[in-house]
Amino acid sequence: DGGITQSPKYLFRKEGQNVTLSCEQNLNHDAMYWYRQDPGQGLRLIYYSQIVNDFQKGDIAEGYSVSREKKESFPLTVTSAQKNPTAFYLCASSLGENTEAFFGQGTRLTVV
Amino acid sequence: GENVEQHPSTLSVQEGDSAVIKCTYSDSASNYFPWYKQELGKRPQLIIDIRSNVGEKKDQRIAVTLNKTAKHFSLHITETQPEDSAVYFCAGGVTGGGNKLTFGTGTQLKVEL
Numbered sequence: 001d002g003g004i005t006q007s008p009k010y011l012f013r014k015e016g017q018n019v020t021l022s023c024e025q026n027l028n029h030d031a032m033y034w035y036r037q038d039p040g041q042g043l044r045l046i047y048y049s050q051i052v053n054d055f056q057k058g059d060i061a062e063g064y065s066v067s068r069e070k071k072e073s074f075p076l077t078v079t080s081a082q083k084n085p086t087a088f089y090l091c092a093s094s095l096g097e098n099t100e101a102f103f104g105q106g107t108r109l110t111v112v
Numbered sequence: 113g114e115n116v117e118q119h120p121s122t123l124s125v126q127e128g129d130s131a132v133i134k135c136t137y138s139d140s141a142s143n144y145f146p147w148y149k150q151e152l153g154k155r156p157q158l159i160i161d162i163r164s165n166v167g168e169k170k171d172q173r174i175a176v177t178l179n180k181t182a183k184h185f186s187l188h189i190t191e192t193q194p195e196d197s198a199v200y201f202c203a204g205g206v207t208g209g210g211n212k213l214t215f216g217t218g219t220q221l222k223v224e225l
Binding site: 035040041042043044045048056058059090097098100101103104105106 | 113118121143144146148154155156157158161163201205207208212213214215216217218
């Protein structure tokens with residue numbers, strides 16, 4: 001059953017701690033993305049990767065880091081430098097440029 | 113960079129009526145415009161997309177129109193049904209931009225019985 005999986009669904013973090021969100025896909029897609037969704041602000045791009053071992057900053061990369069060591073995996077680390085990390089995070093993948101993006105079910109991160 | 117504006121932010125229609133959501137974009141190089149639907153608690157899913165070489169595309173009750181000169185595109189839903197209630201996002205992308213889509217802020221559509 002092909003798809004894109006994010007884990008965990010809910011995540012709680014204490015202030016000052018780093019946390020890593022998982023994103024795995026078995027669609028054989030080259031491109032992967034991380035978006036942040038806040039009420040009234042749509043989806044904002046954090047980082048994207050067009051190919052293994054390569055990634056670029058999106059519009060709101062500050063306080064986040066990523067890696068792309070395997071085609072199937074694109075984990076996102078929310079660092080303590082992110083001033084307002086509480087949000088809903090969506091991972092997506094696509095076969096190539098200007099093709100359908102398939103989204104994961106999201107991870108809701110809450111800083112406590 | 114690209115800026116995509118979406119209106120209205122909320123839209124309420126009676127079942128069976130039509131709904132129209134409008135988006136404008138700033139980058140004249142944008143040439144790919146998808147629309148995503150996100151039901152409550154679920155992931156966004158593509159419902160229709162249009163490329164800049166066509167002016168209109170239709171899929172059953174859903175249609176999208178594109179005006180490249182004015183840099184705006186619209187989603188039209190006819191004969192609305194309760195299951196159309198969701199948040200709809202427009203987006204714009206540029207060939208050569210790495211599929212780096214810029215999304216609008218979303219429209220909450222409510223179809224009332």
